[in-house]
Amino acid sequence: MARRSQFVPWKAAGRVSERQTDADDVVRTTGWVFNNETGQQLTLASFVATGDEEVGSYLHTFGLDGDDAAGKDLVEIGSGIGRMTCAFTKRFRCVTACDLDAGFLERCRESVARFGRPKSLRTLEVADGRTIRLPDNSADVAFSFITLQHCRRDHALALTTEAVRVVRSGGRIALNYRRRSPIDAVLVPVGSVVRTVFKIPGIGTTMSRHRSMTRLAWQANRLAPHDLVVAVGRALRDVEVWHNPHRAIDGAGATTRTMAGVNPSHWWLVATVA
Ligand SMILES: C[S@@+](CC[C@H](N)C(=O)[O-])C[C@H]1O[C@@H](n2cnc3c(N)ncnc32)[C@H](O)[C@@H]1O
Numbered sequence: 459m460a461r462r463s464q465f466v467p468w469k470a471a472g473r474v475s476e477r478q479t480d481a482d483d484v485v486r487t488t489g490w491v492f493n494n495e496t497g498q499q500l501t502l503a504s505f506v507a508t509g510d511e512e513v514g515s516y517l518h519t520f521g522l523d524g525d526d527a528a529g530k531d532l533v534e535i536g537s538g539i540g541r542m543t544c545a546f547t548k549r550f551r552c553v554t555a556c557d558l559d560a561g562f563l564e565r566c567r568e569s570v571a572r573f574g575r576p577k578s579l580r581t582l583e584v585a586d587g588r589t590i591r592l593p594d595n596s597a598d599v600a601f602s603f604i605t606l607q608h609c610r611r612d613h614a615l616a617l618t619t620e621a622v623r624v625v626r627s628g629g630r631i632a633l634n635y636r637r638r639s640p641i642d643a644v645l646v647p648v649g650s651v652v653r654t655v656f657k658i659p660g661i662g663t664t665m666s667r668h669r670s671m672t673r674l675a676w677q678a679n680r681l682a683p684h685d686l687v688v689a690v691g692r693a694l695r696d697v698e699v700w701h702n703p704h705r706a707i708d709g710a711g712a713t714t715r716t717m718a719g720v721n722p723s724h725w726w727l728v729a730t731v732a
Contacts, residue, residue, distance in 0.1 A: 465558060465587060466653060467675035468608070470662035472559035481539060481568045506573045509541035512603070512719075513549075519700070519717050520632045520728045522599055523549070530598035533590065533624055535617055535633070536605025537581075538562050540569030546601070547574035554597070556582045556590055588616035595626040600633065607636030607724075611679040615689050618727075622693045625731045631694075633727045637707065638680040649677030684710040686727050693732055700726040 475484045485505045486498055517523035527549050537543045537555035539562050546553045547570050555566050563581040570579045582591060587609060600621035606614040614635070621631050652674040656662040665671040683699045687710040691697065699709040703716035707725055720726065 466656040466662050467665075467672050468559050468562075470656060470665070471672065472561035473663060475539065475565055476561040481565050481572075484539060484565055502569060503573065505541055506544045506569060509543070510545045513542050513545035515719060516601075516603070516632065516726075517549070519719075520630070520698075520726070522601075522630055522632060531596070532599040532601060533592065533597045533621070535584075535590070535600065535602035535621060536608075537566050540566035540574070542601075542603060543579065544570050544574030547576070547578040550599070551578060552580065553578050554580045554582050554592065556584050558584050558587055584617075588613040588620070590617070590620040590624055592624045594623055597624050598626060598629040600625050600629075600631045602633045604634060604724075606633060607680070608676045608678050611681070614679055614681060615685070618686060618690055622690050622731055627731055629731050631727065631729055631731065634724055635681045635686070635727065636679075636723055637682060637725055639723050642677075642680055645674070645677045646680070649674050653678075682710070683708065683712055683725065683727070687711060694729040695732045697727070697729040700728055 478484045478487060481502045485500050485502050487496060514523070528551060530550055531552040531554070532546050532550040533554045533556060534543055534546060535556050537557050540555065543553060543555045543566055555563065557563050557566070560583050563583060566581060567576070567579065570576050584590060602617070602621070606617060609617065618633060621633060625631055652671055656665055656675055665675075687697070697712040699707060699712045699714050700717050700720055701707040701714065702720045702722040702724075703718060705722045707714060
């Protein structure tokens, strides 16, 4: 497969994570890939604890933590090394953790083996960055956090369509996106240049150890509620757009709701599949 530039920073980070002895080392040395922190004091346990807390908070806020969750199947798009996946496996019957990078999925299995419920976990490589190889109507919930902003725009839209396709009628989606901010006038074009530099053999791996370079390379797309309503709105009902209370958003006809914990640059599409 052609080396797509938006894959390169993640694939380089995945190779770095594969070379660490275990997931504790991944968190100590490349934790910033997910939560911007590194340091010898860090552990996989503390990393997963941040995911446990966020999963509890988002599921509760979005009404996805009912007593019936134990009989439901969840698809997580962009699981990384399983920071949130561990918590999902303890709550849902079956969790399909999907990621672009097979190395991250290997670490995800390790994380869930230590801190989650491995018998509930399946992993699925999103080899082309846009297709979730699951049957139609095969899950009850699709969830994605800090991932769809890191894909090419058409891939983020394709993955959203895939989330709606794999969720059964009456099931729910909770998908996180990044919106446009004034600083994007610089960040987005610089990110594109940095991704190109990442493609130079040998340089990507070195660059992927530098947080600032990798964070620039991630800046792949910005989407507004209007973009998603156009793309998948007709397949959804009870559409909600969740955002930070200090930053208003045009919900494109959806119900807008606020949650203090939402990053001011992010928003969530929460809806029922029609
Ligand atoms: C910032 S991490 C977030 C991981 C996890 N959701 C969390 O909050 O800890 C983003 C993840 O998305 C994955 N990713 C990026 N582009 C993707 C794509 N097109 N399809 C699937 N996964 C993708 C990356 O490999 C990475 O593991």
